[in-house]
Amino acid sequence: MLAQEIRDNLSKFPHCLLLTRVGNFYESYFEQAIEISQILNIKLASRRWGGGRVPMCGFPLQHIDKYLKIMIQQHKRFVAMCEEFPKYTSPGEREFERRVVRVITPGTLIDESFLNQYENNYLLAISVPSLGGDSTGDFALGLAWIDVSTGEFYSKRSSYESLRDDIARIGPQEIVLNKNLETQNSHPAMNAVTEESNVVSFVLPSHSADKSNQNPPWTPSEAVSTSEASNTSVPVATKVTDEIISAPSTPFVYTPEETSAIDLLTTYLRANLLEHMPPLSLPYCEDVGGRMQIDSHTIRALEIRENMREGGVRGSLMSSVKRTITTSGTRLLARWLCSPSTSIQEINARQSLVAFLHSRPHFRADLLVLLAKAEDAGRIVQKFLLGKGDPSDLLALTSTVNIWSEIQWRVSHEREMESLEQRSLAAPEWASLDMLMNRMNNLQDLAQRISLAVEAPTSSHLDELQGPSFEVNEEDSDLNADTNPLRAEWRYGRMKFGIKIRPEFSATLLELNNNLKHLWEQKVKMEERLQFKYDAPSLTLRSSPGQGMHVHLGKAKRDQRKMNADSDFVSISETGTTRCYFFQDWAQLGQRIFATSVALVTAEKEAFETLRRNARVLDELDVTLAFAQLAADMNLVKPSIQEDVTYNVVNGRHPTVELGLLTSGRVFTPNTVALTPSSHLHVITGPNMAGKSTFLRQTALIAILAQSGSFVPADAATLGIVDKLFSRVGAKDDLFHDRSTFMVEMLETAEILRRATPRSLVIMDEVGRGTTVKDGTALAFATIHHLVSVNRCRTLFATHFHELSEMLGHTDGMTSGQGVFKNVAFYCTAVDEQENGSFSYSYRLRPGVNRDSHGLKVAQLAGMPQSAIEVAQNVLTALKSNTTEAYNNELASIGQRFATWN
Numbered sequence: 038m039l040a041q042e043i044r045d046n047l048s049k050f051p052h053c054l055l056l057t058r059v060g061n062f063y064e065s066y067f068e069q070a071i072e073i074s075q076i077l078n079i080k081l082a083s084r085r086w087g088g089g090r091v092p093m094c095g096f097p098l099q100h101i102d103k104y105l106k107i108m109i110q111q112h113k114r115f116v117a118m119c120e121e122f123p124k125y126t127s128p129g130e131r132e133f134e135r136r137v138v139r140v141i142t143p144g145t146l147i148d149e150s151f152l153n154q155y156e157n158n159y160l161l162a163i164s165v166p167s168l169g170g171d172s173t174g175d176f177a178l179g180l181a182w183i184d185v186s187t188g189e190f191y192s193k194r195s196s197y198e199s200l201r202d203d204i205a206r207i208g209p210q211e212i213v214l215n216k217n218l219e220t221q222n223s224h225p226a227m228n229a230v231t232e233e234s235n236v237v238s239f240v241l242p243s244h245s246a247d248k249s250n251q252n253p254p255w256t257p258s259e260a261v262s263t264s265e266a267s268n269t270s271v272p273v274a275t276k277v278t279d280e281i282i283s284a285p286s287t288p289f290v291y292t293p294e295e296t297s298a299i300d301l302l303t304t305y306l307r308a309n310l311l312e313h314m315p316p317l318s319l320p321y322c323e324d325v326g327g328r329m330q331i332d333s334h335t336i337r338a339l340e341i342r343e344n345m346r347e348g349g350v351r352g353s354l355m356s357s358v359k360r361t362i363t364t365s366g367t368r369l370l371a372r373w374l375c376s377p378s379t380s381i382q383e384i385n386a387r388q389s390l391v392a393f394l395h396s397r398p399h400f401r402a403d404l405l406v407l408l409a410k411a412e413d414a415g416r417i418v419q420k421f422l423l424g425k426g427d428p429s430d431l432l433a434l435t436s437t438v439n440i441w442s443e444i445q446w447r448v449s450h451e452r453e454m455e456s457l458e459q460r461s462l463a464a465p466e467w468a469s470l471d472m473l474m475n476r477m478n479n480l481q482d483l484a485q486r487i488s489l490a491v492e493a494p495t496s497s498h499l500d501e502l503q504g505p506s507f508e509v510n511e512e513d514s515d516l517n518a519d520t521n522p523l524r525a526e527w528r529y530g531r532m533k534f535g536i537k538i539r540p541e542f543s544a545t546l547l548e549l550n551n552n553l554k555h556l557w558e559q560k561v562k563m564e565e566r567l568q569f570k571y572d573a574p575s576l577t578l579r580s581s582p583g584q585g586m587h588v589h590l591g592k593a594k595r596d597q598r599k600m601n602a603d604s605d606f607v608s609i610s611e612t613g614t615t616r617c618y619f620f621q622d623w624a625q626l627g628q629r630i631f632a633t634s635v636a637l638v639t640a641e642k643e644a645f646e647t648l649r650r651n652a653r654v655l656d657e658l659d660v661t662l663a664f665a666q667l668a669a670d671m672n673l674v675k676p677s678i679q680e681d682v683t684y685n686v687v688n689g690r691h692p693t694v695e696l697g698l699l700t701s702g703r704v705f706t707p708n709t710v711a712l713t714p715s716s717h718l719h720v721i722t723g724p725n726m727a728g729k730s731t732f733l734r735q736t737a738l739i740a741i742l743a744q745s746g747s748f749v750p751a752d753a754a755t756l757g758i759v760d761k762l763f764s765r766v767g768a769k770d771d772l773f774h775d776r777s778t779f780m781v782e783m784l785e786t787a788e789i790l791r792r793a794t795p796r797s798l799v800i801m802d803e804v805g806r807g808t809t810v811k812d813g814t815a816l817a818f819a820t821i822h823h824l825v826s827v828n829r830c831r832t833l834f835a836t837h838f839h840e841l842s843e844m845l846g847h848t849d850g851m852t853s854g855q856g857v858f859k860n861v862a863f864y865c866t867a868v869d870e871q872e873n874g875s876f877s878y879s880y881r882l883r884p885g886v887n888r889d890s891h892g893l894k895v896a897q898l899a900g901m902p903q904s905a906i907e908v909a910q911n912v913l914t915a916l917k918s919n920t921t922e923a924y925n926n927e928l929a930s931i932g933q934r935f936a937t938w939n
């Protein structure tokens with residue numbers, strides 16, 4: 038029996054490692070046991086089955102998380118969890134029913150202990166246009182991504198051009214694509230997803246792309262549209278709240294591409310979460326132009342989330358600026374830093390709040406103490422929706438809501454104190470905090486209502502919820518639980534999730550519950566009346582997607598006589614034994630039941646959404662408090678943001694390098710930069726190790742911080758919105774994809790030249806260094822030429838090819854704008870040499886060109902043997918000879934001179 042169950046499951050889930058619960062163990066049998074024992078490094082045993090011995094291995098239940106982590110996160114394998122459920126057959130006997138309740142994949146983790154709570158664990162679905170369609174058009178792709186462990190759900194239009202950037206920014210653990218793509222290795226979408234060795238899964242969508250727009254793949258409650266809701270006077274399905282301070286009040290409109298991606302995602306989730314599929318919020322629709330686009334290389338090169346060398350967060354922007362104290366706030370901070378806003382209104386709202394909190398250190402400190410006590414409410418709500426919430430989660434949720442109330446109280450107390458002190462000047466400042474706090478619900482009795490209203494169901498509850506039976510006609514050919522609204526209502530509404538919101542939670546819920554109860558009673562009475570009147574005991578009132586509300590006769594031959602004689606019953610179908618009729622009265626009553634059921638589910642979800650919404654407001658408070666704290670710690674200033682293309686930063690600093698230097702007691706030298714339309718490309722020259730790359734990177738990081746809503750490390754800053762940020766810095770080779778260092782460099786450069794707009798910011802470090810000096814110089818010149826004449830974007834271009842300055846018409850003593858290229862200016866760093874031979878770097882930029890790279894000094898510092906340095910010095914002197922003949926003679930003599938050891 039067990040052997041057969043396991044064989045069946047192995048063939049049903051061939052792509053998974055199967056773990057079967059047997060008593061207090063998870064076990065694996067047959068060929069897979071060999072593989073699992075190797076992966077987990079556990080003992081391989083065998084047992085006698087069916088006359089032969091079969092391999093097996095297993096481990097105690099309590100080790101499940103440890104081993105799941107190895108299989109899923111280290112080996113990127115999928116695991117099908119087959120659980121056992123006791124079945125009481127007869128007194129004293131106990132049997133088990135076993136079934137796969139969930140397939141765990143890297144992108145569908147729920148509450149596993151190895152999940153990093155400070156980071157999102159996203160599953161991303163990408164829909165691509167059908168073959169033969171317009172596969173190259175702008176924004177032809179749809180993206181949908183969700184963190185199942187927190188319920189954070191988003192969608193967005195995308196294009197092939199920006200797909201890589203979107204993937205890098207979202208950082209999914211797993212990507213889902215349409216099954217049609219599985220064999221198309223050269224498809225551009227496949228190229229983009231395999232770039233980062235992502236885990237890629239393929240699924241057949243439940244709806245075709247063209248149908249999906251009219252027939253969205255969500256549960257009925259989610260699909261309730263404004264018009265539908267107003268017809269039935271039920272609450273409109275609440276949209277996912279925005280993360281921004283001024284949330285849009287209009288509902289989201291999803292493009293067909295997004296709808297297809299959402300369909301792919303939900304189909305995949307259902308196929309894997311199985312019995313743990315939660316009800317989903319509507320995805321928050323990201324505006325394509327609303328976020329700064331940071332290209333995929335730049336996210337890595339600027340070390341925003343993680344440090345490139347070690348892969349960890351140490352030394353990253355995130356680690357230097359992180360002052361958040363909640364896990365969900367930290368996740369939000371990472372999202373803001375990886376996709377800064379391009380809306381001046383949004384940025385200003387965030388910055389005003391930071392300024393407000395920055396100017397009130399005591400208030401800030403109090404709020405931080407309170408926030409530190411709050412739990413990750415969004416994650417707890419999601420746990421309940423996933424059927425995993427337990428009494429301790431309920432306690433945590435209740436106490437967190439109490440803390441939210443305390444925060445609200447502390448805010449109003451601060452306001453009272455200020456009005457007592459008659460600080461009327463401060464009134465406008467309150468606007469930003471008011472805007473945020475107004476998005477929180479009244480919490481006065483929320484905590485009490487939660488403990489009253491949220492409960493794990495007992496089995497009697499489940500029975501109560503299931504009946505009275507409003508079942509689906511099993512003979513219907515188009516029977517499908519996902520498209521049958523009534524089934525889905527029970528399934529998504531309450532049944533599966535081990536959680537029920539009691540009607541006491543809100544007046545709306547109470548009223549809807551009463552209505553529904555009343556309608557059910559009417560339905561039962563109508564059924565009984567019809568059975569009696571038409572002498573038809575097999576008559577039931579039913580609903581199905583194919584036949585709508587209909588009257589069903591189970592034993593038609595026996596019961597149809599009187600009904601056929603009544604013109605109120607219109608026959609719509611019949612089989613050998615059954616018959617179905619349309620009956621106006623039932624059609625009307627059934628519709629009302631349906632509408633009320635949908636409204637009830639919507640209202641229940643609204644109750645959870647209330648909690649989520651508040652949690653999100655607190656996340657924003659956490660991040661803005663963190664920015665305020667950061668501003669105080671690192672002496673940051675509020676930047677002024679404007680809608681033009683300037684970039685003016687006075688004495689800017691690199692936040693991470695500054696911190697690093699501080700730890701060794703050194704001081705960072707600040708630098709000023711002024712990019713304007715008349716001087717929008719700056720060529721930076723100077724010695725090795727004198728701070729060129731640092732200057733380039735700090736320029737990009739300041740733009741990111743400013744547009745995320747933070748203050749910036751500078752004395753003053755005025756920034757025009759950056760729509761796209763590009764970098765070409767510090768390339769490595771990419772042997773896996775068969776690309777040399779120079780090829781990587783050229784790919785990145787080509788992408789910038791193709792995509793940068795006049796509102797973009799580009800930093801380029803040593804373009805052309807990976808080839809010969811002549812080729813490199815030519816390419817560097819062509820790149821500058823293109824950036825100045827075609828892209829016209831703000832650019833910092835660091836180079837050791839100082840010949841470029843001559844080519845661009847720079848002469849000593851000239852000022853900005855006097856060269857052949859009017860929009861190009863020249864700045865450099867230098868080495869200060871002392872008479873005693875010692876030297877130091879001057880990190881401070883000054884106008885002009887530095888033709889000396891002082892590379893030998895760096896070699897000396899790096900510990901190159903003195904004899905080698907001397908040889909290099911001789912060669913350098915020879916190479917600096919200024920006539921062609923002398924130069925060639927020197928080259929010829931160098932070999933002769935240094936070949937003496939031979």
Ligand SMILES: Nc1ncnc2c1ncn2[C@@H]1O[C@H](COP(=O)(O)OP(=O)(O)OP(=O)(O)O)[C@@H](O)[C@H]1O
Nearest residue numbers: 704705706707724725726727728729730731732880
């Ligand atoms: N403004 C600064 N103030 C103080 N120290 C700095 C500054 N900028 C850079 N440094 C220090 O100098 C080191 C080298 O800087 P960076 O890599 O930016 O130089 P570089 O000019 O780009 O060098 P190379 O041309 O060799 O790539 C940094 O790691 C940092 O320790």
